[in-house]
Amino acid sequence: MDTNTLIDPYDTLLLDLDGVVYLGRDAVPAAPEALGRAAERGVRLAYVTNNASRTPAAIAQHLRALGAPANPEDVVTSAQAAARLVAERVEPGAAVLVVGGMGLRSALRAHGLRPVSTALDAPVAVVQGIAPDLSYGLLAEGTLAVREGALFVAANADATMPTGRGELPGNGAMIRVIATATGVEPIVAGKPEPPLHRESMLRTGSRRPLVVGDRLDTDIEGANNAGVDSLLVLTGVASPLDVLTAVPRHRPTYVAGDLSDLHRPYPEVRRSGNGWTCEGWTARWEDGALTLEGEGEPLDGLRAASAATWEAVGEDGADEDMVKAALDFVLPPRTPRSG
Template sequence: MHSQTLIDAYDTLLLDLDGVVYLGRDAVPGAPEALRQAQERGVRLAYVTNNASRTPGAIAQHLSALGAPATPDDVVTSAQAAARLVAERVEPGAAVLVVGGMGLRGALRAHGLRPVSTAIEEPVAVVQGIAPDLSYGLLAEGTLAVRRGALFVAANADSTMPTGRGELPGNGAMTRVIATATGVEPVVAGKPEPPLHRESMLRTAARRPLVVGDRLDTDVEGAVNAGVDSLLVLTGVAGPLDLLTADPRHRPTYVGAGLTALHEPYVSPRRSAEGWRCGEWLATWTADRGLSLEGQGDPVEGLRAACAAVWEGVGDAKADEDAVKPALASSPFADLSSR
């Protein structure tokens, strides 16, 4: 028997990869062990990534090498969501110009579509995803095809992507080339838009999914859009200041230091006469003084209390950074994020 933990309420984890399971080529400390433990408990693992550059097989191989349980069928990519989106709008066997890598090509073939590389082949759609060798030539071909009326689909709109060296330009930044040159905005398949979540639900048949991610603008917003719970882990992009100043669509259900939070009893903030309490922490918010925090103990519990106080205080608005920074600067969770 085990005590009630966060993971007990869910049958499937919809896991982001970069910043959650690994950073670059290396595992986030404790992540593979937490995932093995979840699988042993009978929870389905689905690795849901906005990265469209690699195939599910390559991603699964990487995860397995890090010690995380994974097969290609456990991987759901924005390339697969983009391919389904295109396949539902065009004729079988249609030519689709790929501005990206092998992940996109494989996903399109799996849906009976024909990947091409030049506009002269009259593609009915252009699909763009990040690739390390993305060239001007491909961007130019994509621009010509979109100008001629081809459907423009982006695997994702992430402006940056986390790596071991820091945040680098993501697919969202690269799609601006074609969008700017043509005046056509892409249809986005990846998080936070619905197609990738739909793909995940179709593939997993999840009834009680928990979205786990490190970004507010993709993972958490995608969960909010889909009406499911989310866990924001502090091992990737988002940090305490991002959480404290988040608007409603970017506020996660839970906050944890990392994936190990799945296997711990979750201490939730509770409203009291004095303010919001979580563990040994007390957080209050007033319009004139902003955020105040006092207490000791687990810094993540302090962050949860602070978020509850700020979010209640500002309602549907977004807290001003200057109103939270003084309390944040003197708090033990100021540097919780790995970035």
């Protein structure tokens, strides 16, 4: 790179939250400090989350308690994207049935819509997002409304969500209840679909954003859908093996251990003979499998291995058996997160 640190070319960080800045109630190590440094140098921070259960004010308060700089206007949620999506399709003041929490209700009110909790109110739309107290009763009301013709919108389709105890069912798992009962698939507002990225760009006015996330199928795919650069951090859902086996739409621009790598030079990954090198590592694709040799920072080995693998498999995803032996050499299998 021509610049000194990874963050230098960008004016805005579009940051995922769960698995990037925090896990449950606790900060990801080094994240608050890295974000504080970014803000001090004038980089705009936008916290872009598929979690629709909390309001921007509640999320900002949580972030500040962890030591990260944040105001409510810095938070962009899938609830806000879903509310804008609905508001653009229905009349002002229309009733919208909320299968979710306060984050969705607040976002709908901000767009002049009327949140309701029963199909008896004849809602024109049903919006579903994850909430810890999501009940069968609300799912049943949502089902009845969708069967009556209400627009069905999902804040996001994440199958799981990371927590300090491990991965728990996400909104993508819960929307299957209404979808299965009605035969109607929802319009999805959250990552990787365009509405949340559009909401982020409208709110920040960014010209050179960097999307930062921990999931290949939402954060990184969303960035690729929008044609912007992305950074995958290995502090949440995605593992090094996921990186190597990623299909093109899931491949990040950069891979880092955590947010502190924003303030370090990003090592060059370059072609060398019949392989790819990064710092002290060389990766080659030989006889249908990945080989990796060298020493030094393990992440540099992963970066070289990714370049060699992605070039070799092209539009496909590499089979795990083709890469796992080389990966275990540089990065031993990750132990599951526990509470």
